[in-house]
Amino acid sequence: xxxxxxxxxxxxxxxxxxxxxxxxIQSVGQTIIPLDQAARRVLARDIHTADDFPLFDNSAMxxxxxxxxxxxxxxxxxxxxxxxxxGTDLTRGVHQLAPGEAARIMTGAPLPGGAxxxxxxxxxxxxxxxPGSPAPAHVTISRLVKPGExxxxxxxxxxxxxxxxxAPARLRPQDIGLLAMLGQETVPVYExxxxxxxxxxxxxxxxxxxxxxxxxxxxxSPMLAAQIEEAGAQVIRLGVAPDERTAVESLLERAATSDAxxxxxxxxxxxxxxxxxxxxxxxxxKLDFWRVNMRPGKPLAFGEYRGIPFIGLPGNPVSxxxxxxxxxxxxxxxxxxxxxxxxRRITVRLAEAVESDGRESYLRAIVGEDxxxxxxxxxxxxxxxxxxxxxxxxxxPAGVKSRPAGQEVEAWLV
Ligand code: AMP
Ligand code: MG
Numbered sequence: 001x002x003x004x005x006x007x008x009x010x011x012x013x014x015x016x017x018x019x020x021x022x023x024x025i026q027s028v029g030q031t032i033i034p035l036d037q038a039a040r041r042v043l044a045r046d047i048h049t050a051d052d053f054p055l056f057d058n059s060a061m062x063x064x065x066x067x068x069x070x071x072x073x074x075x076x077x078x079x080x081x082x083x084x085x086x087g088t089d090l091t092r093g094v095h096q097l098a099p100g101e102a103a104r105i106m107t108g109a110p111l112p113g114g115a116x117x118x119x120x121x122x123x124x125x126x127x128x129x130x131p132g133s134p135a136p137a138h139v140t141i142s143r144l145v146k147p148g149e150x151x152x153x154x155x156x157x158x159x160x161x162x163x164x165x166x167a168p169a170r171l172r173p174q175d176i177g178l179l180a181m182l183g184q185e186t187v188p189v190y191e192x193x194x195x196x197x198x199x200x201x202x203x204x205x206x207x208x209x210x211x212x213x214x215x216x217x218x219x220x221s222p223m224l225a226a227q228i229e230e231a232g233a234q235v236i237r238l239g240v241a242p243d244e245r246t247a248v249e250s251l252l253e254r255a256a257t258s259d260a261x262x263x264x265x266x267x268x269x270x271x272x273x274x275x276x277x278x279x280x281x282x283x284x285x286k287l288d289f290w291r292v293n294m295r296p297g298k299p300l301a302f303g304e305y306r307g308i309p310f311i312g313l314p315g316n317p318v319s320x321x322x323x324x325x326x327x328x329x330x331x332x333x334x335x336x337x338x339x340x341x342x343x344r345r346i347t348v349r350l351a352e353a354v355e356s357d358g359r360e361s362y363l364r365a366i367v368g369e370d371x372x373x374x375x376x377x378x379x380x381x382x383x384x385x386x387x388x389x390x391x392x393x394x395x396x397p398a399g400v401k402s403r404p405a406g407q408e409v410e411a412w413l414v
Contacts, residue, residue: 011293013398014326014360018342020288021302021327025309027337028191028261035179038171040232041189042337047165049182052155056090057111061150064124064139065105065115067097071145078102083135084109104135111151118150158182168337170232190337193262195228196255196308197221198238200248200268200277201315206240219384220266220320224313227324228264231332236260243274252280256306261335263308264328267315270299277312281305293398295359296381297323316381322362322393325414348373348392348411353404356396364390367411390414 012020030044059065065084070076081101082094086108097103097114105111105118125140158164164182165175171187179187204218205211218240225235236258241247248268255263268277269290278290278301287303290312294300296319301312311328313320330340351372354363364386365373373394377386392411396403403409 011291011298011359012289014292014294017289017292017300017302018327018330021309021311021331022334022340024288024304025262025331025334028193028335030188030337031191032186032188035176035185035187038179038187038189039173039176041171041187041192042232043165043167043169043171043175044188044190044337045167046163047167047179047184047187049158049160049162049164051182052160053158053182054152054154054156057154058152059105059107059109059111059118059150060152061118061120062106063104063118063120063122063150064126064141065097065103065112065118066141066145067099067101067114068117068145068147068149070099070102071117071119071141071143073144075140075142077138077140080104080135080137080139082112084112102139104139116147116151117145119145120150168339170338193233193332193335194236194258194260195233195332196236196238196258196260196263197224197228198241198251198255198263198265200241200243200251200265202243202274204240219317220313220315223317224264224266224320224324227321227329228332231329232336233262233332241268243268243276245276245280248276248280249283252284252305256284256308260308262328262331263305263310264313264324265310266313266320269301269312269314277301281310281312285310292323293359294323294326295357295361296379297326297362298359300327302327314381317384318364318387319381321384321387326362343412343414345395345410345412346392347371347408348394350394350403350405350407350409353402354394354396354409355402356400358399358401360398361396362393362412363396365392365394365411366390367392367413373409373411387414 079101082103084105086106090110095112103112126136199218199221205215207217228235238251241251268275285305290301292300299314300323303310313323333340348367349372351374364376367373376389392413395410
């Protein structure tokens with residue numbers, strides 16, 4: 001029997017549960033949006049250029065465009081016949097260098113005909129570099145200049161037809177810059193996935209309402225909404241359903257009619273007498289599984305409601321956070337059109353002994369510069385402060401009950 005199932009009959013391993021969830025999720029549709037709205041969106045198709053870049057030969061320096069054959073190892077003085085700022089249209093006016101002639105030229109300005117090199121202003125006798133100073137009548141150059149010096153040739157960075165961005169990928173600021181450089185006004189992207197979010201529990205009150213006996217604030221909704229948005233999806237906030245069949249059903253119905261691509265709930269999926277979520281999901285959908293061999297987060301439900309994938313996270317705040325990161329984030333990545341990837345893992349050394357109960361455990365810890373890991377406090381799944389204080393979750397594999405100080409374990413940076 002695989003270790004993940006030892007002492008945990010009917011429980012899926014974390015890996016199996018991830019696979020089952022990802023297997024039943026498809027990416028959302030594609031659309032075309034303006035470039036200025038495309039940051040962080042997921043590119044849906046490869047981008048090929050429709051032109052060269054640069055589009056014309058131009059100067060890489062502020063200086064003088066010359067014919068390199070005019071230069072020599074001794075000094076030569078050239079007649080400055082034109083002044084070419086960036087943005088000059090060379091088809092207007094005379095910008096053609098004859099032997100013995102030079103043009104003052106600025107970085108990015110098009111190279112005049114006849115010129116094949118640019119000498120930086122610092123390497124000439126022309127010292128007046130104040131903004132607005134007119135071009136001199138003559139310029140002296142005292143070294144041999146090679147053809148091509150300080151010239152950016154047409155197509156030297158990017159050639160027509162080249163693939164410059166490969167889909168799928170989340171567009172970063174530098175990608176947006178590149179698309180703008182090539183004049184791409186619109187971008188093919190995946191739609192933003194829509195995730196309906198609900199909490200459940202009679203004890204929950206929204207933040208801002210005065211707590212009365214036995215009540216607590218609904219902290220999962222704001223936390224999970226932030227996680228959903230950070231994962232790149234839109235949140236449809238449905239609020240809290242009290243622990244009644246009809247209340248749970250009415251929120252799930254609202255989720256179904258709100259055009260959601262995924263429904264995420266928290267709490268009400270355990271074995272409590274008022275845990276109705278599983279039952280209501282099964283009325284109009286089906287449950288695929290509802291327990292995973294992990295800690296925190298064993299009561300995790302997955303299925304579909306009216307054809308929409310449904311993830312029922314546990315209610316304890318740390319369990320809700322961790323199971324979102326392990327399962328729901330990847331589900332949102334897949335919906336978004338991305339290849340889902342587990343979070344970044346590193347190997348760390350335990351500064352203290354740790355214990356587990358044999359489930360795959362995610363322990364809140366702080367990993368220091370030296371790679372040593374210390375737990376941030378007691379590991380109760382309601383202790384959100386010990387999660388806030390942590391910068392990593394130590395992963396203790398299923399089947400392992402303790403690890404001594406000094407041992408190496410895998411850690412997942414959060
Ligand atoms: P349950 O899964 O409904 O048994 O909830 C497990 C624990 O998590 C209980 O202590 C709940 O009060 C708590 N809990 C459930 N939902 C939330 C929530 N939205 N915010 C904060 N705590 C919650
Ligand atoms: Mg409850």
